[in-house]
Amino acid sequence: MTQTENPLFDMAGRLFSDLCQPKDLADAGTGQWPDAAWSAVEAAGLPGALIPEDAGGFGASPVEAFSVLRAAGEHALPLPLGETMLAGLLLAKAGIAIPSGPISVPSTDQPALKLKRSDGRWTLAGSLRHVPWGRHVKTVVAVADFEERPYVVLISTNGMAPDCADNVAREPRDSFTIDVALKDSEIALSEFSRLDLRAIGAAMRTQQIAGALSRVTAMSVRYAQERVQFGRPIGKFQTIQQSLAVLATQTAAANAAADLAAEAVTEAGVETLAIGCAKVRCGEAASLGSAIAHQIHGAFGFTHEHSLHFYTRRLLSWRDEFGNETEWSTRIGQAAIEGGPDRLWYGITDIGASR
Amino acid sequence: MNRFPFAPPPRSPEAEELRREVRDFLKTELAGTTALQRAESWNGWSAEFSAKMGERGWIGMTWPKRYGGHERSALERYVVLEEMLAHGAPVSAHWIADRQSGPLLLRSGTEQQRLEILPRIAAGTCFVCIGLSEPDVGSDLASARTRAVSVDGGYRVNGTKIWTTNGHRSHYMVLFCRTGDGGERHQGLSQFLVDMKTPGVEVRPIIALTGEHHFNEVVFTDVFLPADSAIGKIGEGWQQVTSELANERSGPERFLSSFELLVEMVRSLGNSPSDHAKATVGRLGAHIVTLRRMSRSVAGMLQAGSDPTLQAAIVKDLGAVLEQEVPEIARLLLGAEPTSSSTTDFSAVLAYTTLHAPSFSLRGGAREILRGIIARGLGLR
Ligand SMILES: Cc1cc2nc3c(=O)[nH]c(=O)nc-3n(C[C@H](O)[C@H](O)[C@H](O)COP(=O)(O)OP(=O)(O)OC[C@H]3O[C@@H](n4cnc5c(N)ncnc54)[C@H](O)[C@@H]3O)c2cc1C
Numbered sequence: 001m002t003q004t005e006n007p008l009f010d011m012a013g014r015l016f017s018d019l020c021q022p023k024d025l026a027d028a029g030t031g032q033w034p035d036a037a038w039s040a041v042e043a044a045g046l047p048g049a050l051i052p053e054d055a056g057g058f059g060a061s062p063v064e065a066f067s068v069l070r071a072a073g074e075h076a077l078p079l080p081l082g083e084t085m086l087a088g089l090l091l092a093k094a095g096i097a098i099p100s101g102p103i104s105v106p107s108t109d110q111p112a113l114k115l116k117r118s119d120g121r122w123t124l125a126g127s128l129r130h131v132p133w134g135r136h137v138k139t140v141v142a143v144a145d146f147e148e149r150p151y152v153v154l155i156s157t158n159g160m161a162p163d164c165a166d167n168v169a170r171e172p173r174d175s176f177t178i179d180v181a182l183k184d185s186e187i188a189l190s191e192f193s194r195l196d197l198r199a200i201g202a203a204m205r206t207q208q209i210a211g212a213l214s215r216v217t218a219m220s221v222r223y224a225q226e227r228v229q230f231g232r233p234i235g236k237f238q239t240i241q242q243s244l245a246v247l248a249t250q251t252a253a254a255n256a257a258a259d260l261a262a263e264a265v266t267e268a269g270v271e272t273l274a275i276g277c278a279k280v281r282c283g284e285a286a287s288l289g290s291a292i293a294h295q296i297h298g299a300f301g302f303t304h305e306h307s308l309h310f311y312t313r314r315l316l317s318w319r320d321e322f323g324n325e326t327e328w329s330t331r332i333g334q335a336a337i338e339g340g341p342d343r344l345w346y347g348i349t350d351i352g353a354s355r
Numbered sequence: 356m357n358r359f360p361f362a363p364p365p366r367s368p369e370a371e372e373l374r375r376e377v378r379d380f381l382k383t384e385l386a387g388t389t390a391l392q393r394a395e396s397w398n399g400w401s402a403e404f405s406a407k408m409g410e411r412g413w414i415g416m417t418w419p420k421r422y423g424g425h426e427r428s429a430l431e432r433y434v435v436l437e438e439m440l441a442h443g444a445p446v447s448a449h450w451i452a453d454r455q456s457g458p459l460l461l462r463s464g465t466e467q468q469r470l471e472i473l474p475r476i477a478a479g480t481c482f483v484c485i486g487l488s489e490p491d492v493g494s495d496l497a498s499a500r501t502r503a504v505s506v507d508g509g510y511r512v513n514g515t516k517i518w519t520t521n522g523h524r525s526h527y528m529v530l531f532c533r534t535g536d537g538g539e540r541h542q543g544l545s546q547f548l549v550d551m552k553t554p555g556v557e558v559r560p561i562i563a564l565t566g567e568h569h570f571n572e573v574v575f576t577d578v579f580l581p582a583d584s585a586i587g588k589i590g591e592g593w594q595q596v597t598s599e600l601a602n603e604r605s606g607p608e609r610f611l612s613s614f615e616l617l618v619e620m621v622r623s624l625g626n627s628p629s630d631h632a633k634a635t636v637g638r639l640g641a642h643i644v645t646l647r648r649m650s651r652s653v654a655g656m657l658q659a660g661s662d663p664t665l666q667a668a669i670v671k672d673l674g675a676v677l678e679q680e681v682p683e684i685a686r687l688l689l690g691a692e693p694t695s696s697s698t699t700d701f702s703a704v705l706a707y708t709t710l711h712a713p714s715f716s717l718r719g720g721a722r723e724i725l726r727g728i729i730a731r732g733l734g735l736r
Binding site: 005074210214217218221224225235236238240241242244245246248249251252253255256257259260263274276277278280281284325326328329330331332333334335336337340341342344345347348349351352353 | 374441624633636642643646647
């Protein structure tokens with residue numbers, strides 16, 4: 001079974017296709033919260049897709065759960081679905097009750113939050129930066145270290161005034177300055193480190209990038225077959241065919257890398273380097289792929305009216321979130337160099353080999 | 356929808372077990388080789404090494420036992436290939452026969468050809484070269500001019516093949532030539548198994564820009580080929596050669612040609628490289644990891660009997676881009692001058708890889724041709 005050959009992927013694709021018509025995407029871009037869409041996604045049970053079965057999830061494997069995000073990327077779903085799935089996983093594993101509604105996770109983890117304990121009470125201070133849909137969610141989940149151990153923290157942001165900002169796709173990426181006391185029901189030791197969390201977030205973005213690249217490839221091929229210049233469809237010109245072939249190779253690589261990332265989140269833990277490789281590869285594919293798609297689409301693709309930008313602006317945003325290519329490749333390179341030249345190959349074959 | 360899916364490579368515990376065995380073997384066999392020798396890898400010729408691999412059962416691994424094969428999986432074979440390349444083993448002598456000529460005979464050869472040739476290939480003692488290209492026939496293979504005409508008891512061949520890798524040290528050539536006229540461009544083409552010692556076959560060396568002698572011009576003057584040297588059906592050479600090329604295009608040799616340079620680059624960086632150097636190494640690693648997954652996925656497709664033509668073209672195209680990037684990145688990162696006569700591993704390997712790089716996007720199908728195949732897969736042609 002490939003990542004995208006499963007019933008959950010098909011179901012999610014059909015649902016998102018209904019929810020993500022150009023009008024819906026344009027409305028979301030003006031800052032509106034698509035309430036009806038969220039309700040439909042929630043009714044389908046998708047926000048809980050990563051929650052283990054024994055914690056109340058419906059028992060999808062991580063690979064199947066991540067395929068939902070591949071579909072979300074393909075349709076530019078303007079909701080914090082991946083973030084809510086990720087929060088659900090963290091909370092469930094830590095034994096914290098999962099609140100209803102959308103939950104977000106900051107896509108930047110610097111500077112680190114300050115978690116303190118005094119007189120038996122937990123406090124958390126610092127800033128939650130780049131919180132997807134921060135203004136629309138009531139809860140944010142993060143991982144903070146205390147005495148060198150990671151804790152999952154559940155932060156109620158209800159009523160807090162965020163510092164509002166958007167990424168270039170006009171998806172909300174808000175920040176909060178916090179200094180709060182945490183109830184005992186809002187904190188627990190985490191199975192996942194801060195790096196693990198960053199990696200799972202990166203894995204999530206690789207799915208979305210791969211999905212969006214599949215979409216812009218299909219759109220570009222169709223456009224090249226329909227747009228006529230010099231008396232024939234531009235897709236008949238060899239140079240356009242070659243560009244589209246390059247786009248297709250980038251999309252194929254991004255999808256293979258996203259498969260690798262999805263497989264790297266397992267019951268046994270998170271394989272951060274595998275995900276890092278995937279994020280680097282998908283980030284590069286996003287850059288090259290969106291550039292080719294725009295070149296093919298000419299000036300029409302540069303308008304707000306054409307829907308190409310719903311996908312390309314997301315590609316250009318997602319490559320930077322949860323660690324860009326430099327951040328992850330530095331980590332991978334560090335590990336490779338520490339292993340030494342004669343173990344370089346072993347490091348490569350070890351990736352993905354433990355499963 | 357993802358147009359060209361690469362199914363996850365199947366898990367194979369046997370293959371991983373085999374990997375350890377291959378690594379142990381290579382540790383002994385390659386002890387004392389220089390980095391430059393390792394960089395040659397699938398250009399490196401050693402009949403002795405090939406025979407040792409044959410003894411181990413690592414050539415013709417997936418073929419039926421009755422033809423000297425070992426009936427192992429495509430994934431096990433893949434492990435042997437990638438370990439050989441990553442360690443820089445001299446595999447050139449048997450590589451082509453193992454990769455494409457053997458499988459071609461298995462699919463289309465006569466029973467006699469299979470029984471006679473395949474066990475020798477699998478033993479690592481019989482080497483084969485490929486006669487596709489001609490002086491006037493490169494990418495446009497269907498316009499081959501070398502011609503075999505029917506004569507009493509067989510065929511008489513006249514024409515010239517070129518760029519024939521290892522033509523001067525192979526036992527056989529798989530010759531692709533014209534046997535008929537008219538009709539479609541792709542009709543009237545056939546393949547023959549030619550004993551290189553046949554009278555009238557003349558091999559002339561061609562020296563590559565690197566100064567090496569790997570490829571040749573092979574001239575056929577009134578060469579008589581017995582009727583039973585035809586491979587498959589006369590006139591169906593085109594169909595046969597296209598499936599042969601899918602085998603040729605997807606393997607790990609399509610993204611590991613510059614691997615030794617990456618190893619020497621990491622060695623030269625030492626223990627305290629800059630963040631920029633780390634990121635550079637990490638990025639190349641990410642590309643290799645992804646390509647390796649895609650290439651292993653193609654091995655899985657071969658194992659399952661599905662047609663990987665498009666996926667193979669994608670792997671080869673992306674692989675060549677990466678292989679050609681490595682020397683450019685290495686020279687800028689380390690600021691070393693590539694020196695062909697160098698005794699410093701890094702600059703010698705850099706010189707070697709720099710000079711070979713232009714061939715990466717030509718041999719086995721030029722970049723533009725592969726992209727044309729992908730465009731056809733997209734429905735554009
Ligand atoms: C190291 C090496 C080893 C080789 N070994 C062998 C061997 O053992 N046996 C063998 O038979 N051959 C061998 N070859 C030949 C190889 O298969 C050919 O080089 C390849 O098929 C391209 O043919 P060509 O070199 O004649 O280039 P051409 O076909 O002349 O192409 C030249 C350029 O034009 C482009 N081009 C051609 N047609 C088109 C088109 N329709 N649209 C757009 N662009 C086009 C090509 O992409 C290329 O960039 C070897 C080549 C090399 C470099």
